Amino acid sequence: MNNTTRAVIATAAIGALLIPLAGCGNTTTSSGKTELTVWSWDTSINRAAKSFMKANPDITVKVSNVGQPNETYTALNNAAQAGSGLPDVTLIEYLAIPQFVHSDTLMDLSKVYDTAKLKDTFTPGTWNSVNINGGLYAMPADSGPMAYFYDKDVFDKAGISEPPATWDEFYEDAKKIRATGSYITSDSGDGGLFNAMMWAMGGHAYKLNDDKLTINITKDKGAQRFMDLWQKMRDEDLIDVHTKSWTDDWMKSLGGGSIASLISGAWMANNLLQGVPQATGKFRVALLPTIDGTPINGEYGGSGLAIAKKIPDGKLDAAKKFVEYVTTNDEGIDARVSNGSFPATTKTLNQKDFLTRTTLKNTDGSDNEFFGGQKYNEIFSQAAKDVTGKWEFLPFEPYARSIYGDSMGSFFEGKTSFRTAADNWQKALKDYAKDQGFTVQ
Template sequence: MKSFRTIMAASLAATTMLSLAACGSNTSSNEGTADNPVTINVWAWEPTLTPVAKAFEKKYPNIKVKITNAGTAQKQYTAINNALQAGKGAPDVAQIEYFAVPQFVLQNSLKDLSEFGADKFDGYYTPGPWASVTYGGGVHALPIDSGPDAMFYNKETFDKAGIIEAPKTWDEFYEAAKKLRAIGAYITCEPANIAVTEAWIWAAGGRTVTADGENITINYANDPIAQQYYAFMQKLIDEDLIDTKLSMWSEEWYKALEDGSLATITTGAWMAAMLKDGVTTGEGKWRVAGLPQIDANTDGNGEDGGSSLAVLEGSDKASAAYKFVEFAAHDREGVKIRIDKGQFPADTETMSDEQFLTKTDPYFGDQKYQDVLVEGAKKVGTQWQFLPYEVDARTRFGDYIGKASSGEITYQQGIEQWQESLIQYGNGQGFKVTTGQ
C-alpha cells in the first residue's frame, strides 16, 4: 500500500507538471496591465459573483472575468479533478465549499495565497470559515460567505398546529413534530442528509473526526453526542414524524414548502436568500430561529455550507486570479454587492454593522432575522474537523442511511456501516485511519 507521503509526493509532482504545462514560465507580476491584458476563468455556481465580476472589471479594466457554471459543488469538483488529471481545461479560480478544501489541499491543487498577502487577513473572517481555508497551514482560499446553522420555520403552519414559539431543544422539536403530524404536516425531511447530520452533532458539541496529517481518527459511530442524535432521529423515523421520502431541492420539496406541509428547514444562513427566490408564495409566513439545542444547558452551533474562492495551483494567471478572489472576498465593494443580494457574510466587519443587524424583510414578517443568524455564527464550535476526503464521504452517506430511512436497518447501524467504508477508503488512500472509542 502506498504511504501518505508517497501519495503526496506523487500529487505534488503531477501538479508541478500541470503547472509547467499550463504556464510555461513563472507567474507574471504585470498580469492585467495595459501591456499584458488577461482573461481569467472562474468556475462558480453562485449567481452573485456575476455582478461582482462586472464591478471588478471596472476597477481592473485589463482583467476580464469569464464565469462558468460547471455544475454545483460535487459536479464541479469532479470536473476540476478531471481537468487536472487531463492536464488542461482547469480554471484559474474555483468556488469550493469549506468541507471540500482539505481534499483539494491534500491533492496540492490549490495555491497558497500567503504569497499575495492573504495571511494578513486573520481576524477579518469569523473563526469557522478562516479555519477551513487555512487547513494544513497556508491560506488556500478566501471565504466569500458562511453557513451558521439556523431553523427556518413556517409560522403560519406552526400557528395552525398550536405551536406558540420555535422549539429551542431537541425535546421541544420532538413535541412540535407531533403537533404538526396531527394536522398532516411534517416538521422536517430527509434523514439521510449528511450536511444536516453533521451540523446538529457539531452544534451539540460532538467531535466525529480528528485529523493530523496522515493520522485520522473517525468517531462517527462511537461519539456519545452523535449517538444521542442518531437515537433522536430513529425516534422521529419510527413515529413517522419526519418525511423520509422527500429530498431537499426536489420539485416535491419546493411544493411542500409552498403549501406548508413541510414546516421547517434546518440549514445554513444562506437559506434566507434561497427561500425568497425559490418559495415566492411564502412571503410573510417564514421566520428564523436558532438551531434547537441538545438540551437547555447547551448553546452551540454548527455550519452547513458556505464557500470560498481558491486559485488553482496550475493557473498561469495566478496574480490576476488572486486580484479577483481578493476583490470578491475582502474588498468592501465586492463583499457589499453579494451581501446586498442576500448572501450571508463570512467577515466580522459586516456582522458587526448596525444597519446589517437591524435589517428587516417582509418575507420574514419584518423580523430582524440577520441578528438571529449573526448570533448563530458567534456560537459555532471550533472543535469540528472534516475528513480530508470529505467529498467522497458525503457521496456515500445516503447509500447507508437511506436504508435506515426505509426501515431496513437502524440509523446507528447505518452510521456504523458508513464509518467502516470510510475507514477502508482512507486506509486505501494511504492514510492511517483508526476508530475512536
C-alpha cells in the same frame, strides 16, 4: 434557486467523467491586460468580477461555469491529473477544500496574505474551514451558519407560541405539530445535514494528521445525540422521511404547511423566497435548538475562493487582488450578498443596515417581507457567532456524501436502526480511505 446553496445538497462523488477544460491562457491579453480565468457555478461571482474590473481596468476576469460543484471538482481533478487546464482561481465549497489540499492542487495563501491580520476579518467557522494543517487554502467567500426556519401559522395552529430553544423542546413540539396532521421537518437521507447536525451538537468525528485519518462517527458524542433524536422521531412518525429535499413535492409541502420547519444554512432564506413564494409572510427565523440552552452551532454549506498552486507567476498578483476584492472589499462583498449569498465577514454581519433588514429581494429587484417583517439577519448574525471552530471535513467529503444513502437508506426505510446504518457508512468510508492510501484510526 440559488445555485451555490442548492448544489450543497447535490454534491456527488468525483468521478472519471471527462469535462472540457478551460486553459489558463496567456498571462496577458493582446491589449496588455492580465487575464484571469475563474471557475464558479455561482453567478454572483460574475457580478463581483464586473465590479472588480471597473476598479482594476488592467485586469480582465473571465468567469466560466463548468458545472455544479460536483462537476467542478471532477474538472479540477482531471486538470490536476493532466497537469494543465486548471483555472487561476476557483470557487470551492469548504467541504471539498481538504480533498484538493491533499492532492496538492491549491496554493497555500498564507504565503501571499498576512493571515494574522485576516483572522478576525472572517467568522470563526469559515476561517477554520479554510485553514488546514497550518496553511490557508482559500479565502472565505460566503457562509452557512445553521438556523431554524419555521412556519408560524402551523406552529400557532399547534398551540406553540415560540420556536424550540432545545432539542428536547423540538421533540415535544414535533408531537404537537404531528397532531395537527403536519410534520415538524423532513429528512429522507442527507449526508450534509448529518454532518451539520453532528457539528451543531458538539461533534468532531473526523481528524486528519498527515496521512493518518480518524473516522469515529459511531462513537462521536455529537453524532450519537443526533442519531438518538432522529431514531426516536422516526420511530414515532414525527419526521417526514419520504419527501425528498429540493423536489417539487418538498417545495409544495413547505409552502402548504405539511412540513412545518426546516434546519438549514442562512443561505436558505433566498431559496425559500424563490421556491415557496406562496409561504410569504408565514415563515420566521430562529436560532437552531441547542442541547441545553448553551449557545453552539455548526455550518451547513458555504464556499471560498482558492488560487491554483501552479498559477503562472505573472498572474499571481492579479489573482491575489481579485480574491481579496471579492472576499474582503465592501463593494465585492455587496455584489454577492445583494444576489443572495450570505457573508462570511464579521464586519458585514455587524453592519446596522444588514442587521435591520426586514425584506428579501424578488427576482425583479422589488422588496418582499417573506419573514413577516422580522429582522432575520439579527438571527443569522448571532448564529454565525455561535459556530464552534472544532470541526474538520473528510479529505474526500464529496465522495462520502455521495454514498451516504447507500448505508443510511435502510434507516429511513425503517429496516435498521440509525446507529447500525451509521456503522455501515463508517465501514464504507474507512475502506475507501484505506484504498486512497490513508492510515485509518
